[in-house]
Amino acid sequence: MTDSSSPSPSVFVHPTADVEEGARVGDGTKVWHLAHIRSSAEVGAGCVIGRNVYVDAGVTVGNLVKIQNNVSVYQGVTLEDEVFVGPCAVFTNDFRPRAQNPDWKITPTMVRRGASIGANATLVCGIEVGEYAMIAAGSVVTKDVAPYQLVAGNPARPKGWVDDRGEVISRDVDNPPQRQG
Numbered sequence: 001m002t003d004s005s006s007p008s009p010s011v012f013v014h015p016t017a018d019v020e021e022g023a024r025v026g027d028g029t030k031v032w033h034l035a036h037i038r039s040s041a042e043v044g045a046g047c048v049i050g051r052n053v054y055v056d057a058g059v060t061v062g063n064l065v066k067i068q069n070n071v072s073v074y075q076g077v078t079l080e081d082e083v084f085v086g087p088c089a090v091f092t093n094d095f096r097p098r099a100q101n102p103d104w105k106i107t108p109t110m111v112r113r114g115a116s117i118g119a120n121a122t123l124v125c126g127i128e129v130g131e132y133a134m135i136a137a138g139s140v141v142t143k144d145v146a147p148y149q150l151v152a153g154n155p156a157r158p159k160g161w162v163d164d165r166g167e168v169i170s171r172d173v174d175n176p177p178q179r180q181g
Contacts (some may be wrong), residue, residue, distance in 0.1 A: 010027045011025050011026070011028070011029050011031070013025075016033050016034050017031045017032065017036070017037075022039035022040055023038060023042075024043065025037065026043060026044040026046065026047065026063060027045045027046070028047075029045060029046060029049065032049060032053075033051040034051055035055075039057055040057045041056065042059070042060050042061065046063055047061060047064065047065045047067070049067050050066075050067055050069040052070045053068075053073070054074075056074045059076075062081035062082070062113070063081045066084050070088045071087070071090075072090070073085075074092070074093040076108040077093065080110075080112050081113050082114045083116070083117075084115075084116040086121065088119055089117045089121045090121070091109060092122070092123065092125045095125060095126065108125070108126070109128075111129045112128065112131040115130065115132060115133045115134070115135070115145075118135055118136050118138065121156075122140045124141060127142070127143060128144045130147030131148070133148060133150075133151070133162075134166055136159070140153075140154040148179075149161060149162075150162050158173040159173065160172070160173060161176050
């Protein structure tokens with residue numbers, strides 16, 4: 001991982017993107033048009049940061065993460081390795097947003113390894129999305145999502161279970177399939 005003052009030759013940053021001094025970007029990562037990565041943000045190796053993506057200060061993005069166009073990843077959000085975030089997905093970080101709030105505090109959100117978040121999904125802060133979970137496009141997620149669980153709707157509700165590739169393997173929402181280990 002390199003910092004913005006000495007970018008690795010294997011990191012591609014489009015000329016219209018802004019990677020602030022103090023941001024760390026991993027080898028092989030591509031930062032596309034109009035993206036903005038704030039100081040103290042960490043973006044892992046082999047990531048794709050799409051057009052108009054905002055990665056706030058203090059955010060951690062794991063390795064091999066793909067963040068599609070028009071996504072803002074605010075302070076308090078952690079994306080582990082191999083997470084997919086679809087276009088225009090929204091993360092929040094404040095339960096009681098006000099323009100002026102001296103008591104404002106960040107409420108963290110964790111997205112575990114391999115999880116996928118569909119286009120236009122909204123994740124309300126304070127939740128954990130389990131590894132390899134699948135959030136359908138347009139969903140509003142207000143509660144934790146179990147590993148390998150498929151959720152959809154507003155509010156998002158369980159719809160089944162997926163495998164590592166995202167294929168639906170069961171629609172029995174009450175009984176997760178046994179994993180072979």
